[in-house]
Amino acid sequence: MLQYVELPDCFYPTPPVTIPPSAPTPKQSLYLSNLDDQKFLRFSIKYLFLFKKSVSFDTLKSSLARVLVDYYPLAGRLRTSIEEDHNKLEVDCNGEGAVFAEAFMDASAEELLESSKLPNKSWRKLLYRVEAQSFLDVPPLVIQVTSLRCGGMILCTAINHCLCDGIGTSQFLHAWAHLTTNPTTNLTITPFHWRHVLRSQNPAQVKLPHPSYTRTKLTPQVDLFTWMQTQSLVATSFTFGPTEVLRLKKHSRVPRNTTTFEAVAAHTWRSWVRSLNLGPTVTVKLLFSVNVRKKLNLPEGFYGNGFVLACAESSVWDLVSSDDNFHHVVKLVQQAKGDLSEECVRSMIDLLEDKKVRTDLSTSLVISQWSRLGLEDVDFGEGKPVHMGPLTSDVYCLFLPVVGDAKAVRVLVSVPESVVERFQGYMMINESWEKDHGDGDVNNTNNINGVACVMRK
Incomplete structure (x- = not known):
């Protein structure tokens, strides 16, 4: 049986920074479909990856800026819809950027590997907490990269569920990893952001029971x-x-x-x-x-x-x-x-x-x-993770x-x-x-x- 492991505190050598896209992106409002805009999904999915070898902060920030050119909604901000019902959300694609925090923890990958299989509250230290008045004020993408004593690293990402599901998250992380290891190439999959293909019918036609x-x-x-x-x-x-x-x-x-x-x-x-x-x-x-x-x-x-x-x-x-x-x-x-x-x-x-x-x-x-x-195959150039799972x-x-x-x-x-x-x-x-x-x-x-x-x- 695994024992409770209280993680040491993270040391932040510099304040977190905001990483904008490295090139101009569309300035527009992005419609969210009814599948995106469910109250059930108004939270951030928090992923944790443990690697035995680290990638430099500067390299990760540079490739993140590059990938945000294609995944520009993640650099925007959520807001209530201007044109539709005020209960409906949309993304203001303003290029503001993603939050990126650099940290160090006095622990090794081996020490963390077994205990990482059962998250506890102290693991939340591995993701920078953005102080915000409401859910809407939290940037859609928050990242913390924590260097470990052994030379390994932990990558934690918080991705707003209103913007994408697990498949979308995997697509984004693989794209980021691809540009980290191949900075002069293009993405193998171009993201398709328009959700109008999932617009409801007018008038709505609910023809079947939905016990969910x-x-x-x-x-x-x-x-x-x-x-x-x-x-x-x-x-x-x-x-x-x-x-x-x-x-x-x-x-x-x-x-x-x-x-x-x-x-x-x-x-x-x-x-x-x-x-x-x-x-x-x-x-x-x-x-x-x-x-x-x-x-x-x-x-x-x-x-x-x-x-x-x-x-x-x-x-x-x-x-x-x-x-x-x-x-x-x-x-x-x-x-x-x-x-x-x-x-x-x-x-x-x-x-x-x-x-x-x-x-x-x-x-x-x-x-x-x-x-x-x-998700377990994401590789930023120093090998696949030895563990991946939720932060909590x-x-x-x-x-x-x-x-x-x-x-x-x-x-x-x-x-x-x-x-x-x-x-x-x-x-x-x-x-x-x-x-x-x-x-x-x-x-x-x-x-x-x-x-x-x-x-x-």
């Missing part, structure tokens, strides 16, 4: 999300290697048609619900991000939020009443993905014209998949890449301290599954690789 959403005037019978905000949360981490993934797939009874995500998501959702001891009639939901770029035929390099939340739902009883109904849970996840037709996504975009509509978090586990985005942990669940094992996935989620042991127990893969379903070709284990490391937030 609810209206604020409705009061849920059970509100787990609000309750969890009052609890002492504990970060848990579980790594599913190829053997464990195969066992889950076989337990689904349709292994050839079950993806790694579907199997691990179904298992995590079911374990989460079982640990909370909810009433059998309570309806619980699993919300998970699905990329819809191909489904909507969005342009190559589309740089905005190109995902929607699929929703699987079930009564607690139907989800957990039997140890032998895992295949039913997997089918719920598969059906939720299958329901996301182009018509469904367009109807969802139209639904979000109603600003009273919000994501239904009341009894939902939300999963965001970072494990297939290529919260009640949302992340599926993270495992450096060095493309077939593995790491599940990170914080749960109330009162249910940690139950959750750990349910996340254990029972070896009787393989006996019941003839998984003779799988090595016997009664554990998940690297299972159940826990730490207070």
Whole structure:
């Protein structure tokens, strides 16, 4: 079990600077689609990369200025819309720039590697905090590069979720890394910034039900999300290697048609619900991000939020009443993905014209998949990261890449301290599954690789 590691303070040799684009960029207002402008996304995604070797600050700042020419909205500032509803946001593409902080920490990459798998509050030191009156006053891109005693570095980025999703983040970071190592070349993918391709229809046409959403005037019978905000949360981490993934797939009874995500998501959702001891009639939901770029035929390099939340739902009883109904849970996840037709996504975009509509978090586990985005492959010229993950942990669940094992996935989620042991127990893969379903070709284990490391937030 990992132990709590309180990081030393960062030393800032110079004040943070603002890095503008290195060449003139369009001065305009950038429309945000309804998928961008959800209140659910009004926060910054905070990524952490740990490298064994560092790149000079000046080199990183120079290539950042260059990449911001193409990714100029990240150098702008969010504001309420001038022409549309004041509840709607837009980007003022003014070329003001991204915040870049240089720091030093008296620690080594090896010392930080193991403990980095479970974020705690002290890790927030690794990202410069911009003092701001509101969410709108925080620049869309904030970066801190921290040099380590061993010659390694930590790169932390905070990217406003209203401007892009995980695919967009990966696209930007790879572009920045490309220009760092190849400063005289052009980008391999040109970002497409216009979100008008995701405009709602006029008039709006909501033709289908959308269980991912609810209206604020409705009061849920059970509100787990609000309750969890009052609890002492504990970060848990579980790594599913190829053997464990195969066992889950076989337990689904349709292994050839079950993806790694579907199997691990179904298992995590079911374990989460079982640990909370909810009433059998309570309806619980699993919300998970699905990329819809191909489904909507969005342009190559589309740089905005190109995902929607699929929703699987079930009564607690139907989800957990039997140890032998895992295949039913997997089918719920598969059906939720299958329901996301182009018509469904367009109807969802139209639904979000109603600003009273919000994501239904009341009894939902939300999963965001970072494990297939290529984030672990970002290389600024001194090698790929030995670790990548979030800066902090919260009640949302992340599926993270495992450096060095493309077939593995790491599940990170914080749960109330009162249910940690139950959750750990349910996340254990029972070896009787393989006996019941003839998984003779799988090595016997009664554990998940690297299972159940826990730490207070």
